[in-house]
Amino acid sequence: MTSSQVIVKLCITIFFLIHYGPPASAQLSSTFYSSSCPKALSTIKSAVNSAVAKESRMGASLLRLHFHDCFVNGCDGSILLDDTANFTGEKTAAPNNNSVRGFDVVDTIKSNLESICPGVVSCADILAVAARDSVVALGGSTWSVLLGRRDSTTASLSAANSNIPSPFLNLSGLITAFTNKGFTTKEMVALSGSHTIGQARCTLFRSRIYNETNINTAYATSLKSKCPSSGGDNNLSPLDTTSPTTFDSAYYTNLINNKGLLHSDQQLYSGGSGSTDSQVKSYSSNSATFFTDFGNAMITMGNLSPLTGTSGQIRTNCRKVNSG
Numbered sequence: 001m002t003s004s005q006v007i008v009k010l011c012i013t014i015f016f017l018i019h020y021g022p023p024a025s026a027q028l029s030s031t032f033y034s035s036s037c038p039k040a041l042s043t044i045k046s047a048v049n050s051a052v053a054k055e056s057r058m059g060a061s062l063l064r065l066h067f068h069d070c071f072v073n074g075c076d077g078s079i080l081l082d083d084t085a086n087f088t089g090e091k092t093a094a095p096n097n098n099s100v101r102g103f104d105v106v107d108t109i110k111s112n113l114e115s116i117c118p119g120v121v122s123c124a125d126i127l128a129v130a131a132r133d134s135v136v137a138l139g140g141s142t143w144s145v146l147l148g149r150r151d152s153t154t155a156s157l158s159a160a161n162s163n164i165p166s167p168f169l170n171l172s173g174l175i176t177a178f179t180n181k182g183f184t185t186k187e188m189v190a191l192s193g194s195h196t197i198g199q200a201r202c203t204l205f206r207s208r209i210y211n212e213t214n215i216n217t218a219y220a221t222s223l224k225s226k227c228p229s230s231g232g233d234n235n236l237s238p239l240d241t242t243s244p245t246t247f248d249s250a251y252y253t254n255l256i257n258n259k260g261l262l263h264s265d266q267q268l269y270s271g272g273s274g275s276t277d278s279q280v281k282s283y284s285s286n287s288a289t290f291f292t293d294f295g296n297a298m299i300t301m302g303n304l305s306p307l308t309g310t311s312g313q314i315r316t317n318c319r320k321v322n323s324g
């Protein structure tokens, strides 16, 4: 063959691969619902906006739901399944029990979507879009959410217990937990910036404020008044002490000032010499960089093992597998 024949043959092969080849894995797409449910995105956004207007913390809770969904066997809506007499799901796993919230808002969104395009929009996609809309509603910047996930017919309490990172991990434990899901350390640090919004329970930061030394003294003292050394386990404090309801880069500035609430938060900054310290400093002084990296890392998180094509189902009720 002449070299031009080789090139022609190569082009034909590439053409067929692109148009007819079996995809390695079906791709999500930002336009997935453009014709099947053109109002899907605006319907989700308006429900998120009204829930966040009613209670700003709800934006944080919805963002976290997507994280806890994706880290447990992929972004498949598994966290939304209720326990039944015959089935134990993820809601009572240690990282979720008495902790994750926002299920009623998801139900409202789902029922609004079912009334305009029944059986079309998955619960897993609702979580991905609601996470983005929550960040935007609280002042963060936007990203394009990829869509086309389908919903699981199962959930895994044990995977929730083992895959969702604990707030008592050290830096190497956090890096490992995210590496196990295919993330870089840089993406882990960016995603942790989610803790610029939302709250945590006393039981999860008590040992930090009573026993750790890398904490600002005045900050620890003020937290002790809301989180006694015993009792008050469920008392809440903001993860970002300076701007708890605004999605900004203050989380990272707090870390530089030894004002991380969770042990795991403060692990990302250790006085200038830690391996993630320079990234924390950069995000602290440049929120645009944080926003860009955060949006990209959220897209990566949303790509964790989605069910696509004919796998799984589109649940009618996000809390239950479809009957029949």
Ligand code: HEM
Binding pocket: 057, 059, 060, 061, 062, 063, 064, 067, 098, 099, 100, 101, 165, 166, 167, 168, 174, 188, 191, 192, 194, 195, 197, 198, 199, 200, 201, 202, 204, 239, 262, 264
């Ligand atoms: C880096 C490892 C992470 C650890 C150890 C961790 C741990 C925690 C803990 C312990 C809480 C408080 C739970 C409670 O009080 O019941 C919390 C809250 C929260 N987390 Fe994380 N988290 C991590 C990463 C993430 C990521 C990647 C996201 C989102 C992409 C996220 C979003 C949130 C939000 C928004 C809240 C507040 C929820 C609310 O107020 O309802 N976290 N996290």
Ligand SMILES: *[C@@H]1O[C@H](CO)[C@@H](O)[C@H](O)[C@H]1NC(C)=O
Binding pocket: 084, 085, 086
């Ligand atoms: C549990 O399983 C039993 C027996 O298979 C069935 O009759 C019942 O409807 C199931 N209950 C739920 C809540 O799924």
Ligand SMILES: *[C@@H]1O[C@H](CO)[C@@H](O)[C@H](O)[C@H]1NC(C)=O
Binding pocket: 092, 093, 097, 098
């Ligand atoms: C979940 O929390 C409830 C209420 O505090 C508690 O009764 C139950 O034992 C907890 N479940 C698990 C599996 O820890």
Ligand SMILES: *[C@@H]1O[C@H](CO)[C@@H](O)[C@H](O)[C@H]1NC(C)=O
Binding pocket: 170, 171, 172, 173
């Ligand atoms: C981090 O925690 C793990 C497990 O608890 C421990 O084995 C390791 O030594 C710790 N690493 C550092 C640097 O403290």
Ligand SMILES: *[C@@H]1O[C@H](CO)[C@@H](O)[C@H](O)[C@H]1NC(C)=O
Binding pocket: 206, 207, 208, 210, 211, 229
């Ligand atoms: C602080 O550390 C001591 C000694 O390890 C331990 O007995 C105590 O329970 C810890 N306190 C908190 C609040 O974690």
